[in-house]
Amino acid sequence: MSGPVDAPGGGAPSEPLLDVRDLRTYFKTDDGTVKAVDGVSFAVRPGQTLGVVGESGSGKSVTMMSILSLNPKPGRLSLDADTQPGPQMEAFLRGSKKHTSVSTGQALFRGENLLQASQRRLRALRGSEISMIFQDPMTSLNPVLSIGNQLAEAVILHRDVTRREARELAIAGLQEVGIPRAEQRVDDYPHQFSGGMRQRVMIAMALINDPALLIADEPTTALDVTTQAQILDLIRELQAEHGTAVILITHDLGVVAETADEIVVMYAARIAEHAPVYSLFEQPLHPYTWGLLGSLPRLDVELERLTQIRGQPPSLLRPPAGCRFRPRCGYAFDRCRRELPEATRAGFDPDHLDACFLAEDRKLEESVRVVAELGLDEAAA
Amino acid sequence: MLNYLIRRLLWAGVLFVGVTLITYVLFFLLPADPARLAAGKSATAEDVARVSHQLGLDRPVHEQYALFLKRLVVDHSLGRSYANRRTVNEMVGQAIPVTAALVLGGAILWMLIALPIGILSALRPRSLLDRGAMIFILIGISAPVVWIGLLLQYFVGFKWGLTPNAGYCDVFDPPAGSTCGGPSDWASHMILPWLTFAILFAASYARMIRANVLDTLGEDYVRTARAKGAPENVVIRRHVLRNALLPVVTMLGLDIGVALGGAIFTEAIFNLPGLGRLALNSVLNLDLPTMQGVVVFATLAIILLNLVVDVVYAYIDPRIRLA
Numbered sequence: 117m118s119g120p121v122d123a124p125g126g127g128a129p130s131e132p133l134l135d136v137r138d139l140r141t142y143f144k145t146d147d148g149t150v151k152a153v154d155g156v157s158f159a160v161r162p163g164q165t166l167g168v169v170g171e172s173g174s175g176k177s178v179t180m181m182s183i184l185s186l187n188p189k190p191g192r193l194s195l196d197a198d199t200q201p202g203p204q205m206e207a208f209l210r211g212s213k214k215h216t217s218v219s220t221g222q223a224l225f226r227g228e229n230l231l232q233a234s235q236r237r238l239r240a241l242r243g244s245e246i247s248m249i250f251q252d253p254m255t256s257l258n259p260v261l262s263i264g265n266q267l268a269e270a271v272i273l274h275r276d277v278t279r280r281e282a283r284e285l286a287i288a289g290l291q292e293v294g295i296p297r298a299e300q301r302v303d304d305y306p307h308q309f310s311g312g313m314r315q316r317v318m319i320a321m322a323l324i325n326d327p328a329l330l331i332a333d334e335p336t337t338a339l340d341v342t343t344q345a346q347i348l349d350l351i352r353e354l355q356a357e358h359g360t361a362v363i364l365i366t367h368d369l370g371v372v373a374e375t376a377d378e379i380v381v382m383y384a385a386r387i388a389e390h391a392p393v394y395s396l397f398e399q400p401l402h403p404y405t406w407g408l409l410g411s412l413p414r415l416d417v418e419l420e421r422l423t424q425i426r427g428q429p430p431s432l433l434r435p436p437a438g439c440r441f442r443p444r445c446g447y448a449f450d451r452c453r454r455e456l457p458e459a460t461r462a463g464f465d466p467d468h469l470d471a472c473f474l475a476e477d478r479k480l481e482e483s484v485r486v487v488a489e490l491g492l493d494e495a496a497a
Numbered sequence: 498m499l500n501y502l503i504r505r506l507l508w509a510g511v512l513f514v515g516v517t518l519i520t521y522v523l524f525f526l527l528p529a530d531p532a533r534l535a536a537g538k539s540a541t542a543e544d545v546a547r548v549s550h551q552l553g554l555d556r557p558v559h560e561q562y563a564l565f566l567k568r569l570v571v572d573h574s575l576g577r578s579y580a581n582r583r584t585v586n587e588m589v590g591q592a593i594p595v596t597a598a599l600v601l602g603g604a605i606l607w608m609l610i611a612l613p614i615g616i617l618s619a620l621r622p623r624s625l626l627d628r629g630a631m632i633f634i635l636i637g638i639s640a641p642v643v644w645i646g647l648l649l650q651y652f653v654g655f656k657w658g659l660t661p662n663a664g665y666c667d668v669f670d671p672p673a674g675s676t677c678g679g680p681s682d683w684a685s686h687m688i689l690p691w692l693t694f695a696i697l698f699a700a701s702y703a704r705m706i707r708a709n710v711l712d713t714l715g716e717d718y719v720r721t722a723r724a725k726g727a728p729e730n731v732v733i734r735r736h737v738l739r740n741a742l743l744p745v746v747t748m749l750g751l752d753i754g755v756a757l758g759g760a761i762f763t764e765a766i767f768n769l770p771g772l773g774r775l776a777l778n779s780v781l782n783l784d785l786p787t788m789q790g791v792v793v794f795a796t797l798a799i800i801l802l803n804l805v806v807d808v809v810y811a812y813i814d815p816r817i818r819l820a
Contacts, residue, residue, distance in 0.1 A: 186723055239726045242724055243725035250721065258718040262815070
């Protein structure tokens with residue numbers, strides 16, 4: 117295990133708001149232990165936007181749910197420093213009847229490790245300091261409670277206000293996210309709103325207590341393209357206004373390209389590449405990132421057809437030995453079969469990390485070719 | 498809303514005519530002569546013909562049905578029993594409180610049993626409580642009502658002498674010459690019938706509530722509530738139960754409606770003078786007016802409870818508006 121890696125980002129002076137170190141989350145299933153997150157480290161500074169990209173099942177959402185202990189029946193485990201965490205966690209899950217998931221590592225929020233925090237402390241943070249919005253706005257709101265009621269609940273849970281004040285705040289929140297006639301619509305129910313409007317309501321609810329960190333888990337995936345753009349704009353706008361840090365989870369590199377300051381690319385429960393956004397698009401270093409970039413549909417470049425990454429993402433129940441991308445990688449060699457690559461800093465840019473055994477010269481060479489082929493250099497220029 | 502009610506009432510009228518008409522037709526398909534039964538064992542053919550004429554049985558079926566409807570609508574009368582010449586209104590009127598007490602008390606009891614079992618076993622799936630509840634549910638659903646009733650009667654009533662074996666007492670002042678009456682006698686006579694009647698429903702409701710709560714626990718909005726920082730009891734009460742119990746309200750209304758038509762088995766076992774027993778006796782006596790009286794009441798109960806369920810549902814579920 118490599119030591120915790122400092123956040124890249126060009127030596128910004130501010131302390132990280134959230135500092136995740138070697139996070140692992142395993143689930144117990146009937147078929148065995150699913151290693152959904154297996155050694156993930158990253159950091160977010162105040163006001164910053166971190167994009168987390170990866171295929172379905174790569175561990176993006178579970179990472180965020182673990183930070184807030186929102187996984188089903190999460191267990192606590194203090195690791196024995198002498199042995200690897202993986203086997204300890206598997207043994208814990210086998211031995212526990214009460215828990216179906218367990219997370220280890222650290223998730224330091226303003227220096228406080230959330231993975232060891234009490235339930236009471238976590239509840240106090242959820243929805244007030246750290247908020248989440250989810251993928252499907254159609255199902256994320258309670259159908260039998262009015263919008264105003266649900267927004268007010270978020271306020272009342274965390275602040276000492278009267279119902280009337282909470283309602284006023286709910287109306288103000290709806291106005292801020294651009295719901296027309298908020299005074300009337302506050303009493304409407306979720307089914308009376310369109311998908312885009314519901315996601316606006318979710319955003320209003322997430323931001324109503326002015327949190328320091330907003331985790332947006334594929335907030336636009338379920339929406340149509342024009343609404344997607346509006347929602348992303350709205351998040352950006354509110355983020356700038358409130359100075360909120362945002363973790364934007366998506367499977368669409370296009371979404372984070374315009375929004376994020378830094379990008380984490382996840383593959384099979386681990387980080388494949390982690391870099392500032394310009395660096396990731398100018399000099400992508402991991403073969404998986406190359407594949408992702410190739411599969412990005414673009415209007416401004418003429419391509420014969422989109423390239424696809426051959427094969428399927430590996431099972432997290434029994435991940436392949438060595439590098440997890442190896443079975444799908446066109447560059448794999450002997451070492452990839454034997455060893456699991458850790459994210460390491462690139463020689464030319466200490467903020468750029470990637471987990472690939474290829475020689476750096478080779479990676480840069482390929483990266484230039486990939487970028488030229490896709491016309492990303494023109495787009496950047 | 499008014500429009501909706503009018504439409505529903507018109508349909509209720511159609512349904513009512515349909516059900517009573519079918520009862521009439523089926524009755525006259527029976528290969529037995531009610532006049533012969535009413536006239537007695539030693540009656541001559543002339544006697545039978547006279548009784549038949551008195552009861553109106555010599556007229557065509559459609560005329561008889563028209564007469565029945567006319568009497569019901571104009572005089573609010575269900576006619577007189579073939580068997581004992583008492584008015585059916587009076588007989589049904591006496592039976593309704595008994596059945597209503599059995600059904601409503603039973604419904605309260607079965608919900609008191611089903612709600613905690615269903616909710617707790619959903620919150621702790623695979624726990625000891627959950628597995629125990631599953632066994633109870635399996636027994637409750639598969640054991641015949643008659644068997645459960647007889648067992649309770651034998652052990653609780655006869656062997657241990659904790660409750661009366663059977664029979665019914667009035668809640669209010671005991672009628673002259675009767676041996677029991679008043680609230681405590683009434684309740685002690687009702688305990689076993691309530692239990693018997695409630696077990697089947699308690700089991701199937703516990704199963705339904707458990708399934709609904711488990712389903713709802715997996716909903717996205719429950720995750721949203723947790724992500725808001727809501728404590729678990731708020732999550733369960735406000736977000737899970739509110740949604741999980743909606744379909745239970747529907748089922749409860751419909752089941753009570755059906756049961757009000759007569760809990761035949763339970764009433765027969767415990768000798769309760771309710772609608773179920775009245776229906777059973779009227780069938781055995783080929784007593785068409787009484788049978789029809791029970792059918793009329795049962796139909797009205799079901800129609801009314803359905804209407805109540807729809808209105809209540811529109812009130813508790815904002816997605817449904819009656820228009």
